[in-house]
Amino acid sequence: MTTTDNSGDVRLSGISKTYGSFTAVHPLDLTVPQGSFFALLGASGCGKTTTLRMIAGLEEPTGGTVHLGDQDVTRLPPYKRPVNTVFQSYALFPHLDIFENVAFGLRRRGIKGVKKQVDEMLDLVQLGEHARKKPHQLSGGQQQRVAVARALINHPRVLLLDEPLGALDLKLRRQMQLELKRIQTEVGITFVHVTHDQEEAMTMADTVAVMNAGRVEQLGAPADLYENPRTTFVANFLGTSNLIEAEVDAASGDEIVLRAGGGKLSLPSGRCGAPTATGGKVLVGVRPEKISLTHAGDAGAIPAGRNRVTGRIADASFIGVSTQYVVDSPAGTALQVYVQNVDRDTRLVPGAEVVLHWNPAHTFGLDAAQDIQAGVEKVEPQEGVVA
Amino acid sequence: MAAVTEAPPPLAPPAPEKKPPRRRGRWMPYLLLLPGLLWLIVFFALPMVYQASTSVQTGSLEEGYEVTWHFATYWDALSEYWPQFLRSVLYAGAATVLCLLLGYPLAYLIAFRAGRWKHLIMILVIAPFFTSFLIRTLAWKTILADGGPVVGALNALHVLDVTSWLGMTSGDRVLATPLAVVCGLTYNFLPFMILPLYTSLERIDGRLHEAAGDLYARPFTTFRKVTFPLSMPGVVSGTLLTFIPAAGDYVNADLLGSTDTRMIGNVIQSQFLRILDYPTAAALSFILMFAILIMVTLYIRRSGTEDLV
Numbered sequence: 001m002t003t004t005d006n007s008g009d010v011r012l013s014g015i016s017k018t019y020g021s022f023t024a025v026h027p028l029d030l031t032v033p034q035g036s037f038f039a040l041l042g043a044s045g046c047g048k049t050t051t052l053r054m055i056a057g058l059e060e061p062t063g064g065t066v067h068l069g070d071q072d073v074t075r076l077p078p079y080k081r082p083v084n085t086v087f088q089s090y091a092l093f094p095h096l097d098i099f100e101n102v103a104f105g106l107r108r109r110g111i112k113g114v115k116k117q118v119d120e121m122l123d124l125v126q127l128g129e130h131a132r133k134k135p136h137q138l139s140g141g142q143q144q145r146v147a148v149a150r151a152l153i154n155h156p157r158v159l160l161l162d163e164p165l166g167a168l169d170l171k172l173r174r175q176m177q178l179e180l181k182r183i184q185t186e187v188g189i190t191f192v193h194v195t196h197d198q199e200e201a202m203t204m205a206d207t208v209a210v211m212n213a214g215r216v217e218q219l220g221a222p223a224d225l226y227e228n229p230r231t232t233f234v235a236n237f238l239g240t241s242n243l244i245e246a247e248v249d250a251a252s253g254d255e256i257v258l259r260a261g262g263g264k265l266s267l268p269s270g271r272c273g274a275p276t277a278t279g280g281k282v283l284v285g286v287r288p289e290k291i292s293l294t295h296a297g298d299a300g301a302i303p304a305g306r307n308r309v310t311g312r313i314a315d316a317s318f319i320g321v322s323t324q325y326v327v328d329s330p331a332g333t334a335l336q337v338y339v340q341n342v343d344r345d346t347r348l349v350p351g352a353e354v355v356l357h358w359n360p361a362h363t364f365g366l367d368a369a370q371d372i373q374a375g376v377e378k379v380e381p382q383e384g385v386v387a
Numbered sequence: 388m389a390a391v392t393e394a395p396p397p398l399a400p401p402a403p404e405k406k407p408p409r410r411r412g413r414w415m416p417y418l419l420l421l422p423g424l425l426w427l428i429v430f431f432a433l434p435m436v437y438q439a440s441t442s443v444q445t446g447s448l449e450e451g452y453e454v455t456w457h458f459a460t461y462w463d464a465l466s467e468y469w470p471q472f473l474r475s476v477l478y479a480g481a482a483t484v485l486c487l488l489l490g491y492p493l494a495y496l497i498a499f500r501a502g503r504w505k506h507l508i509m510i511l512v513i514a515p516f517f518t519s520f521l522i523r524t525l526a527w528k529t530i531l532a533d534g535g536p537v538v539g540a541l542n543a544l545h546v547l548d549v550t551s552w553l554g555m556t557s558g559d560r561v562l563a564t565p566l567a568v569v570c571g572l573t574y575n576f577l578p579f580m581i582l583p584l585y586t587s588l589e590r591i592d593g594r595l596h597e598a599a600g601d602l603y604a605r606p607f608t609t610f611r612k613v614t615f616p617l618s619m620p621g622v623v624s625g626t627l628l629t630f631i632p633a634a635g636d637y638v639n640a641d642l643l644g645s646t647d648t649r650m651i652g653n654v655i656q657s658q659f660l661r662i663l664d665y666p667t668a669a670a671l672s673f674i675l676m677f678a679i680l681i682m683v684t685l686y687i688r689r690s691g692t693e694d695l696v
Contacts, residue, residue, distance in 0.1 A: 057600075079601070084601055085597075085601045087601075091592065091594040094595075108608060
């Protein structure tokens with residue numbers, strides 16, 4: 001398949017879905033190019049699964065159209081769409097063995113002599129010797145691979161994955177992420193992947209659309225989203241961000257100078273997504289791992305030109321590869337700082353006076369009219385982004 | 388009776404402290420089994436033995452019966468009453484098929500489409516049980532009465548021509564024909580078909596339908612390849628729960644049929660209660676039981692399902 005082929009493009013134009021008075025998906029325009037690995041990322045109830053189901057034909061959009069390549073499939077029932085889905089918790093047919101599960105789509109299209117294709121596909125997902133077992137005899141990871149094989153064998157133009165790894169334990173999930181990525185590269189089919197796991201989306205996808213409350217908040221390559229979040233939701237949902245309320249002191253050329261907690265911070269104007277009239281409010285953001293931590297006694301050694309915030313360590317947790325500090329400062333409380341454990345400064349203990357400093361280029365500015373807490377995950381602590 | 392009303396075994400007296408604590412746990416399963424087991428022994432096993440012995444006795448009511456191992460009673464009973472046996476199987480079979488045809492769509496509707504009406508429809512399915520079996524069957528006498536609206540409508544639609552040709556009715560009568568008996572059996576046993584069907588349909592994960600659709604199966608193919616196979620446990624238990632009691636039933640044939648529609652249940656009833664030929668009646672009962680047992684075994688083997696609902 002070549003990149004000039006656009007038959008695997010998914011084009012959503014003004015697509016929306018309402019249930020009674022509840023709007024699950026606000027009118028949405030989205031183009032997923034042929035051959036890409038696209039992730040729809042968001043918390044549960046954000047509309048990502050509804051969007052996926054509208055592409056599959058399992059949900060009829062309230063408005064808008066769905067195109068696959070140049071074909072308008074908005075009104076086509078699922079069994080007429082060249083699209084296959086890997087369902088959440090797999091939905092394997094319990095009365096059929098693995099072979100028949102995988103052969104199901106081929107048989108429905110009246111293809112004869114499916115044995116060779118099915119055997120090849122089972123080999124691809126390393127389940128050859130399990131062909132005659134029933135789904136309940138397999139482990140979660142194996143069932144997941146059957147679900148992928150059952151969909152892929154039909155050579156769909158687009159493969160839809162609805163939280164396919166949600167039921168697996170962490171280690172297996174990592175393994176399957178790499179596996180899926182490998183398969184996608186191998187078969188070159190467009191993958192649209194729905195997940196609530198930001199790390200999974202960033203590891204696997206070329207392009208991530210972050211959804212919140214039925215809207216796409218921001219869309220881009222994982223690194224781009226991470227480095228340049230444009231909303232507080234993206235900043236908080238994708239990894240962790242320190243957001244500091246600041247006031248514009250002066251904006252000149254490509255630099256904005258802000259006042260926060262009695263100090264001054266510099267922000268490249270290209271990285272500011274908020275109006276910068278003097279005296280206006282801006283949320284200044286910086287990722288925890290971009291910040292360096294220096295004991296107040298060594299403050300003189302900090303190179304000039306770096307943004308500085310003084311504070312006091314409230315908490316320190318040793319993680320192994322790094323140490324996570326929580327620092328309270330006049331500019332903001334509970335600022336997060338992740339420090340790699342290269343040379344550990346034994347003076348950096350709770351109660352110590354410190355200076356946080358970072359390269360101004362790593363600062364981003366957000367509109368202060370937003371909820372500063374949007375997208376903060378309250379339940380589980382972020383794992384993985386630490387290292 | 389005395390054995391059944393016997394008080395449950397007294398709880399173990401406060402055991403001396405030293406006894407291992409597992410002791411009570413070990414006996415618990417047997418304690419739980421006991422009441423049911425006693426019941427079955429007194430009201431099922433003993434009567435069976437008694438019947439079995441009756442079936443090989445000879446004698447008369449006046450002179451008394453004696454076990455003479457007279458197995459010829461079985462052969463005599465079978466050779467005399469085989470038409471009634473055959474008729475029972477045919478009527479029960481027809482009623483079972485009708486129940487399945489009527490019950491499946493309804494069970495499907497309740498399980499997948501009824502939404503908030505689900506519980507109401509379920510109550511309506513069970514509602515006939517609030518009236519006595521006998522009264523309900525008698526009501527069918529009125530429904531199917533000669534010259535009544537039902538018979539008139541069936542006549543006008545030429546349905547009766549077809550059923551006459553099939554030998555199910557005669558002339559423009561429905562009452563006292565095989566059709567009436569089969570209708571009565573169907574009506575009376577329909578809930579026993581619907582309930583297990585509903586239970587097994589309701590357990591089917593709705594996402595399997597979506598998955599089938601996603602894999603190019605049209606709605607009817609989805610039904611044929613996914614829904615129906617997955618509802619097989621319900622089909623099997625529903626047909627068994629309908630066929631077995633229907634094959635032994637005599638009330639419907641008695642109230643809605645005629646002497647030409649006597650089923651084996653009617654024969655057993657009259658042998659026991661009117662002719663007072665106990666050995667023949669007992670032998671017929673055993674033949675019926677074994678016949679059903681064999682048919683059910685073959686059926687379950689064929690449908691290859693062990694996990695009945």
